[in-house]
Amino acid sequence: MSKTPIRVGVIGTGIMGAGHARFLTEHVKDARVSALMDVDESRMGALAKELGDGVATFTTAEDFYAHPDIDAVIIASPDALHVPHLRLALAKGLPTLCEKPIATTVDDARTIVAEVEATEKKLGKSLVHLGFMRRFDPSYVKLKKMLESGEYGAPLVARISTRNVSSPGITTPGLYTNMAVHDFDIWRWLTGDNWDSVVTHYPKSNSLSPAGLKDPLIFVAQLKGGITMVADVVANDNYGYDVRTEVICEKGSVEMGIFGDIITRHKMVAGVAQGGPMVENWIPRFEDAYIEELKAWIATMTTGVNNPNLATAADGLAAAEACQMGVASLN
Numbered sequence: 001m002s003k004t005p006i007r008v009g010v011i012g013t014g015i016m017g018a019g020h021a022r023f024l025t026e027h028v029k030d031a032r033v034s035a036l037m038d039v040d041e042s043r044m045g046a047l048a049k050e051l052g053d054g055v056a057t058f059t060t061a062e063d064f065y066a067h068p069d070i071d072a073v074i075i076a077s078p079d080a081l082h083v084p085h086l087r088l089a090l091a092k093g094l095p096t097l098c099e100k101p102i103a104t105t106v107d108d109a110r111t112i113v114a115e116v117e118a119t120e121k122k123l124g125k126s127l128v129h130l131g132f133m134r135r136f137d138p139s140y141v142k143l144k145k146m147l148e149s150g151e152y153g154a155p156l157v158a159r160i161s162t163r164n165v166s167s168p169g170i171t172t173p174g175l176y177t178n179m180a181v182h183d184f185d186i187w188r189w190l191t192g193d194n195w196d197s198v199v200t201h202y203p204k205s206n207s208l209s210p211a212g213l214k215d216p217l218i219f220v221a222q223l224k225g226g227i228t229m230v231a232d233v234v235a236n237d238n239y240g241y242d243v244r245t246e247v248i249c250e251k252g253s254v255e256m257g258i259f260g261d262i263i264t265r266h267k268m269v270a271g272v273a274q275g276g277p278m279v280e281n282w283i284p285r286f287e288d289a290y291i292e293e294l295k296a297w298i299a300t301m302t303t304g305v306n307n308p309n310l311a312t313a314a315d316g317l318a319a320a321e322a323c324q325m326g327v328a329s330l331n
């Protein structure tokens with residue numbers, strides 16, 4: 001058990017890093033933000049000012065990790081920096097919540113997960129968790145309970161939409177490694193099953209998206225037990241953040257709407273989806289999930305007890321392996 005408050009350093013102060021820092025400050029007892037690191041000094045400075053006194057700022061990861069007032073780290077830097085930033089955290093033996101993906105290629109994921117597991121074994125404790133926050137989202141938690149209740153029969157097909165308003169700088173493989181990675185993880189968590197295959201299909205590309213970007217993608221993925229996911233991944237939908245799921249089961253359909261509302265079609269009665277103004281990004285839709293994830297992560301340090309819902313480095317690797325199957329099917 002660690003002494004409180006746990007002093008958390010945050011690497012990357014963009015949308016996610018700032019979100020985590022605010023949620024931690026406002027909603028998580030036993031923790032406070034003690035340090036920030038970003039190469040964008042003005043963005044980092046504005047966040048430090050907002051968080052108040054006692055937040056140190058650094059422009060290099062080396063200086064950040066040398067700061068004595070950091071007990072735990074949140075990595076919210078760009079995807080390609082997660083591996084080097086994790087490696088520095090491991091060298092210090094610091095508990096780390098690393099945003100997804102664990103790495104942008106499966107080879108890098110395998111290498112860093114081996115390093116994580118060797119360090120965890122040496123120290124005799126879990127050190128690294130991944131930011132697969134949907135596991136803490138009340139709607140996904142409810143969906144899991146509904147599927148497990150048996151009332152709707154066995155799940156057969158998942159129809160998924162993962163759509164950003166815009167995704168500056170994203171590449172075609174990034175539609176898997178940056179976006180669909182969440183769907184691969186949450187379906188492992190919902191079912192306890194592992195991915196067997198992923199095949200990409202190409203609809204007409206959006207003429208408003210950057211030249212050369214295959215946007216949107218459709219993919220069909222199958223879990224080993226046969227549940228099949230048919231997903232659209234849209235990097236630039238130009239209309240609002242839109243994440244939805246419908247699970248077709250043997251005796252009914254359970255759908256999660258844009259607002260996390262649950263709609264069922266069962267025993268000849270059809271529910272209706274909630275409508276209303278849409279949001280720009282994931283922060284408002286998944287606010288509760290981020291807060292619960294942070295509380296669970298901090299509790300692992302204050303109680304010394306692991307939380308099985310927190311994604312591990314191995315979960316990050318399993319998601320990376322599914323992404324790789326998708327990327328390998330691109331042409």
Ligand SMILES: NC(=O)c1ccc[n+]([C@@H]2O[C@H](COP(=O)([O-])OP(=O)(O)OC[C@H]3O[C@@H](n4cnc5c(N)ncnc54)[C@H](O)[C@@H]3O)[C@@H](O)[C@H]2O)c1
Pocket residue numbers: 011012013014015016017037038039040043076077078079081099100101131132133178282286
């Ligand atoms: N779990 C989720 O729901 C979720 C949602 C969105 C993004 N993410 C992940 O979070 C991470 C950050 O995404 P974002 O949307 O906040 O991006 P962002 O572009 O808003 O922020 C990234 C920040 O990292 C900073 N940065 C760049 N180089 C750096 C370096 N060398 N060291 C430290 N900081 C550096 C940038 O200046 C920027 O402030 C990504 O890996 C992304 O995939 C997770």
